[in-house]
Amino acid sequence: MDGTDSLFYYYPLPTKKPPASPSPSQPDHQSKTTIANANTDTTTKTATFNNNNKNSIPFYKPIEIKERDFLCNYKLSHKHKAASTSSSLDSPPGNTKTNKKMDSHVLLEAFTCRDTVIMIFRKLGARDLARASCVCKLWRDMASGDEIVRPAFMEPWKLKEIVGKPESGKFWRDSGIYLEVQKGWFLVCGYLGICFFLFVDLDKVEFVVYGMLVIRFSSL
Amino acid sequence: MSSSAENPTLTAEITKPSTEIATETAQSAKKITLKTSDDQIFEVEESVAMEFATVKSFFEDAPSSTDTVPLPNVPAKPFSQVIEFCKEQIKFKANPDETEKKRSNSEFVKEKTNEDLVEMIPVANYLEIKDLLDVLNQAVADRIQNRSVEYVRSFFGIDNDFTSEEEALLREEHAWAFEDVDED
Numbered sequence: 001m002d003g004t005d006s007l008f009y010y011y012p013l014p015t016k017k018p019p020a021s022p023s024p025s026q027p028d029h030q031s032k033t034t035i036a037n038a039n040t041d042t043t044t045k046t047a048t049f050n051n052n053n054k055n056s057i058p059f060y061k062p063i064e065i066k067e068r069d070f071l072c073n074y075k076l077s078h079k080h081k082a083a084s085t086s087s088s089l090d091s092p093p094g095n096t097k098t099n100k101k102m103d104s105h106v107l108l109e110a111f112t113c114r115d116t117v118i119m120i121f122r123k124l125g126a127r128d129l130a131r132a133s134c135v136c137k138l139w140r141d142m143a144s145g146d147e148i149v150r151p152a153f154m155e156p157w158k159l160k161e162i163v164g165k166p167e168s169g170k171f172w173r174d175s176g177i178y179l180e181v182q183k184g185w186f187l188v189c190g191y192l193g194i195c196f197f198l199f200v201d202l203d204k205v206e207f208v209v210y211g212m213l214v215i216r217f218s219s220l
Numbered sequence: 221m222s223s224s225a226e227n228p229t230l231t232a233e234i235t236k237p238s239t240e241i242a243t244e245t246a247q248s249a250k251k252i253t254l255k256t257s258d259d260q261i262f263e264v265e266e267s268v269a270m271e272f273a274t275v276k277s278f279f280e281d282a283p284s285s286t287d288t289v290p291l292p293n294v295p296a297k298p299f300s301q302v303i304e305f306c307k308e309q310i311k312f313k314a315n316p317d318e319t320e321k322k323r324s325n326s327e328f329v330k331e332k333t334n335e336d337l338v339e340m341i342p343v344a345n346y347l348e349i350k351d352l353l354d355v356l357n358q359a360v361a362d363r364i365q366n367r368s369v370e371y372v373r374s375f376f377g378i379d380n381d382f383t384s385e386e387e388a389l390l391r392e393e394h395a396w397a398f399e400d401v402d403e404d
Contacts, residue, residue: 116345119353123361130397134369134390136381 117142126152252279253288260296261288264303271306273348293346298339301332305352329359334375337363366402 121129121143129152133143142148252269254262270276275289291299305328312321329337337360344352364372369391373380382390391398 116341119357120341120360120364123358124365127397128361128365130394131367131369131401132364132372134382134387134394135372135376136378139378140390 114138114142118148121148122151124152125155254299255288255290256294256296256299257292258296260299262296262299262303267310268303268306271309271349273350274346291346294343295339298336298343301336301340302343302347302349302352304328305355306349309351325355329355332359334363338376366400368401368404371404 117139121132124132126149129143129149133140250266251263252266252275254264254269254275256262269289270279274291278289279285308324308328312324332340337356341353341356341360344356360375364375367375372378380387
């Protein structure tokens with residue numbers, strides 16, 4: 001999946017301007033009395049005006065990033081230090097209307113927040129992700145997701161594929177595997193290009209098989 | 221707008237935005253006027269504004285539009301830095317030089333404070349500037365790499381919403397990740 005693309009989808013694209021005010025009256029009407037003609041004229045005008053007024057509302061539904069949703073609890077006060085000095089123009093007419101619609105955007109905001117953070121997580125290694133998951137609840141849920149952790153683990157090892165699901169998050173300690181290789185603490189059973197990594201914890205004198213996880217090297 | 225001009229009582233209600241638009245666009249032919257969430261007006265060259273995919277798609281839909289483009293999710297301070305970045309990027313569009321571009325990008329993020337970077341990410345995200353997003357995310361990732369949980373929290377201004385038991389449990393589970401963490 002591509003987080004960034006899915007995010008962009010949620011911002012409604014600007015709408016085209018409504019066509020120029022429609023012709024005030026039909027040819028048929030012109031044959032009727034001038035009073036009737038004037039009446040239709042004014043009604044069409046107000047109608048088009050309303051249209052224009054709607055159009056002056058910002059063309060994106062202003063999705064106001066709520067305090068707790070942005071980067072999870074990102075403080076707005078800290079964010080808008082510069083804003084406090086700005087001139088206080090009247091808020092655009094659209095704002096009060098869209099604030100009422102906020103509820104429907106709450107989910108959406110959560111998504112935007114998630115996408116922003118996940119883009120950063122994609123650049124982190126397994127160790128950093130493990131620590132990131134201790135930052136807050138939202139980060140824990142995201143940083144321990146398979147689609148984030150697996151690539152982070154596979155990248156330094158140039159792994160092609162990881163089959164199965166580890167029993168514990170401890171599996172993802174990338175440096176851990178390296179250390180265990182050095183200490184000879186784990187066994188590799190290779191068969192037909194498939195390696196079974198069996199972790200052996202000699203301290204406890206027992207076999208710890210991390211969920212029968214199968215790792216296939218791209219070079220094999 | 222023509223119909224509203226003919227009707228003085230109704231135009232009175234929206235005078236502010238409409239006159240603003242009129243004066244701003246009259247001055248500049250090739251410039252695009254953008255309005256940030258804190259009502260700051262930015263006049264940006266068309267080539268720079270076209271770097272913002274969000275703004276670009278607006279003008280693709282309405283090519284002849286001369287209105288001020290409102291950017292309701294964009295505060296002025298990070299936006300001015302985003303413009304700075306895009307101006308640099310345009311130079312490289314004319315004569316692509318990857319190493320020079322990388323150097324300029326790394327210089328751009330180097331002189332930014334942590335706060336600047338964190339503020340710019342949602343702006344770049346909203347304006348859909350993929351190059352900038354990539355640069356920013358990488359810079360942020362580099363800065364929080366091998367740092368303590370407390371440092372990361374203060375970096376993003378995140379509150380700890382774990383109970384002390386929950387956090388202790390998590391830290392125990394990820395104890396392997398807390399070895400040799402850099403000092404703050």
